Amino acid sequence: MSGLWPGDVQCVVNLGFDIDGQSNWIGRDPANRDRPVLMTMGDYGPKVGVHHILGLMDDYGLKASFFVPGYTAEQYPELVRDIESRGHEIAGHGYMHERPAELTLEQEIEALDRGLEALEKVVGHKITGYRIPGGDASEHSMSLLAERGIVYDSSLMDDDAPYIMKTDKGDLVQIPFHWLLDDFPFYAFVPAADLRGPMCSPVSVARTWIAEFDGLYKEGRCMVLVMHPQVTGHPSRLAGLERTIRHMLTKPNVAFMRAADIAEHWLSRNA
Numbered sequence: 001m002s003g004l005w006p007g008d009v010q011c012v013v014n015l016g017f018d019i020d021g022q023s024n025w026i027g028r029d030p031a032n033r034d035r036p037v038l039m040t041m042g043d044y045g046p047k048v049g050v051h052h053i054l055g056l057m058d059d060y061g062l063k064a065s066f067f068v069p070g071y072t073a074e075q076y077p078e079l080v081r082d083i084e085s086r087g088h089e090i091a092g093h094g095y096m097h098e099r100p101a102e103l104t105l106e107q108e109i110e111a112l113d114r115g116l117e118a119l120e121k122v123v124g125h126k127i128t129g130y131r132i133p134g135g136d137a138s139e140h141s142m143s144l145l146a147e148r149g150i151v152y153d154s155s156l157m158d159d160d161a162p163y164i165m166k167t168d169k170g171d172l173v174q175i176p177f178h179w180l181l182d183d184f185p186f187y188a189f190v191p192a193a194d195l196r197g198p199m200c201s202p203v204s205v206a207r208t209w210i211a212e213f214d215g216l217y218k219e220g221r222c223m224v225l226v227m228h229p230q231v232t233g234h235p236s237r238l239a240g241l242e243r244t245i246r247h248m249l250t251k252p253n254v255a256f257m258r259a260a261d262i263a264e265h266w267l268s269r270n271a
């Protein structure tokens with residue numbers, strides 16, 4: 001055991017899925033609403049991809065974290081409630097996937113509150129976890145989250161285990177990730193948004209993620225995978241994720257935890 005985790009646990013894995021749907025594309029440019037290919041590519045996530053993902057989670061008995069922009073929650077309220085009723089976690093992710101670093105403070109506050117309000121209305125309780133959209137927090141983001149009683153954020157990149165962040169509005173558990181463990185950079189081929197990524201083979205992505213996992217496992221750290229149903233929900237990519245999960249399950253004392261549970265453990269450990 002590494003000493004960071006409960007009991008005999010050596011390494012923790014968080015499977016996270018950001019259900020951006022259309023919001024990511026509209027958030028980039030409202031004129032994208034008039035581009036049906038882009039909009040339907042986004043729709044594939046909540047309409048189809050997420051159901052493939054939920055099936056995979058059920059096959060392995062795993063619980064995941066789903067980060068949901070307010071706009072997606074308004075479009076697919078039943079889906080969001082269904083995900084939560086299956087034991088997965090619902091956490092915040094902006095309203096229209098606004099990137100705080102590109103906003104004024106007033107705009108950031110408006111997007112944050114609107115997103116949380118929309119999501120809370122759908123699930124019927126307070127949201128306590130968050131991932132900043134677009135991996136682009138502002139200098140204010142963390143204290144704004146703490147001020148709203150958010151318990152953890154999973155958006156920064158300076159560690160591979162959680163830590164407690166001090167802000168001027170209170171403490172926050174930070175659960176860092178890295179682009180290396182995000183599906184978008186590997187697969188993002190979206191000409192209408194001028195993203196012409198390499199469209200990597202899922203086998204090579206799984207190989208990369210497995211190599212990263214092996215290192216994190218050895219060191220007893222935390223692997224935070226950031227995936228998107230419109231990206232990883234496609235069958236070949238899902239097979240790449242399954243390959244990664246199967247590898248993880250060959251190792252003893254690996255715990256798959258929802259980000260909320262990681263945060264709770266971290267707070268009790270540091271109490």
Ligand SMILES: [Zn+2]
Binds near residue numbers: 020024097133
């Ligand atoms: Zn997102």
